[in-house]
Ligand SMILES: CC(=O)N[C@H]1[C@@H](OP(=O)(O)OP(=O)(O)OC[C@H]2O[C@@H](n3ccc(=O)[nH]c3=O)[C@H](O)[C@@H]2O)O[C@H](CO)[C@@H](O)[C@@H]1O[C@H](C)C(=O)N[C@@H](C)C(=O)N[C@H](CCC(=O)O)C(=O)O
């Protein structure tokens with residue numbers, strides 16, 4: 001491929017490279033560079049890619065894309081750009097021949113509910129006969145094929161490569177979670193979404209965004225690249241984003257006046273039901289996932305589908321057959337007279353929602369087991385502790401991906417929010433031991449809610465992912481009991 005093709009549309013400040021030269025692949029990590037590749041130097045949070053330009057040249061980089069020329073100069077032709085992240089996104093789209101342009105793109109942002117909503121929409125679109133690509137926290141999918149992932153929203157190069165795979169496999173639609181990180185870090189730069197949707201905004205990721213306003217502004221960026229917006233009008237931050245009118249919006253909520261409104265809501269132990277009222281039409285909706293928040297996820301999926309031209313009646317029919325999502329209010333089979341749930345609640349709001357949902361169907365005690373991620377928003381820890389204590393009958397505080405922090409220090413932050421509670425709690429640092437203890441003390445009618453790990457099958461400690469699947473931990477407990 002010629003350099004000029006890959007640079008098409010990229011804003012350039014200075015160029016010493018010959019536009020007609022042939023280039024290899026596009027790399028943003030010097031360690032991956034091979035002979036003839038273009039190396040894009042990105043200034044990051046941990047380190048600065050410009051420091052590795054020399055290393056990339058040693059490995060054979062033919063052209064460097066950078067924001068500045070480091071001291072000592074660059075010994076191969078280079079292209080200087082105002083933003084390396086944007087240049088990478090644009091170059092990646094050029095490299096793969098703009099795959100997103102030939103598919104209908106749907107992007108979902110918000111603190112909670114993105115994964116669940118994308119899965120609901122996948123079911124809806126597949127019922128309409130479409131082949132669908134899905135990109136998100138749990139995994140990426142091309143139709144039924146599963147592709148493992150590390151990120152909720154991949155880096156722009158990997159994202160465009162994934163789009164190309166989806167296009168080549170015949171996907172007509174791509175449903176993707178658009179994380180706030182990805183919006184700020186230009187991973188989705190240049191993509192036009194047919195529909196962009198917002199689920200809600202509550203505290204998370206303040207380590208990265210610093211303030212809730214900055215976090216909201218990050219989410220709002222999605223609507224500057226969406227043709228139609230879908231907005232939860234019951235959410236206060238959603239209403240602020242709506243008022244900016246970055247694109248035409250379809251609104252949903254429980255309050256009257258929304259374009260799609262949920263009325264006569266019924267919450268059951270294993271499902272929800274409501275009437276979806278839109279443009280005078282009233283369609284009964286039922287979905288086999290419990291929790292008040294499921295009403296919102298269903299409404300969000302209904303609104304996205306409506307924005308794509310699918311009738312509400314057809315959506316309601318598809319939702320009747322929709323399954324739950326791995327690690328989201330997932331019931332673990334135990335053959336006991338108590339219930340074990342695995343859920344991905346990892347924010348104060350998530351903890352509140354799942355415990356309230358579980359309370360609705362728990363006859364005995366509610367046992368909340370959780371930890372908080374290391375190297376992530378510290379200020380959410382005491383809040384999660386306080387809410388878990390307030391809404392559980394017994395808490396077990398443990399570890400959840402301590403990463404490079406000391407597990408005990410993270411737990412201390414959580415306990416700060418629990419010090420005034422009358423709810424009994426125990427600290428068991430080792431998560432499998434904590435789960436076994438919860439199973440040891442469970443009685444008939446109790447519900448144990450294992451929060452935070454959801455679909456994850458690892459415990460990340462000091463950059464190493466140790467295998468930990470909560471389903472297996474529960475199964476091993478009963479195996480040992482036999
Ligand atoms: C805060 C954040 O998102 N950071 C991401 C960002 O890292 P960074 O810009 O700080 O990169 P850096 O490590 O400083 O390195 C700078 C540059 O030097 C390069 N480099 C580095 C070393 C070397 O030897 N040679 C070299 O060329 C790196 O490849 C990079 O291009 O860009 C990297 C490359 O794409 C990402 O891997 C990295 O994700 C980190 C690991 C991460 O944990 N991100 C999480 C917080 C995240 O993105 N989460 C969201 C939301 C989760 C959710 O709510 O579901 C997600 O979308 O997953």
Ligand SMILES: Nc1ncnc2c1ncn2[C@@H]1O[C@H](COP(=O)(O)OP(=O)(O)OP(=O)(O)O)[C@@H](O)[C@H]1O
Nearest residue numbers: 111112113114115116137293343344345350353354
């Ligand atoms: N609409 C919602 N409102 C509030 N809480 C929700 C909602 N949907 C799900 N939850 C709770 O949040 C958890 C995470 O849900 P989900 O994985 O769908 O969200 P997400 O936005 O994809 O999260 P992430 O940011 O980690 O990708 C669930 O396990 C549940 O406890």
Ligand SMILES: N[C@H](CCC[C@H](N)C(=O)O)C(=O)O
Nearest residue numbers: 346372373376400401452453
């Ligand atoms: N994907 C989110 C949630 C992770 C949940 C929890 N398991 C943790 O590690 O904090 C994140 O990276 O912040």
Ligand SMILES: [Mg+2]
Nearest residue numbers: 114115137177
């Ligand atoms: Mg997700």
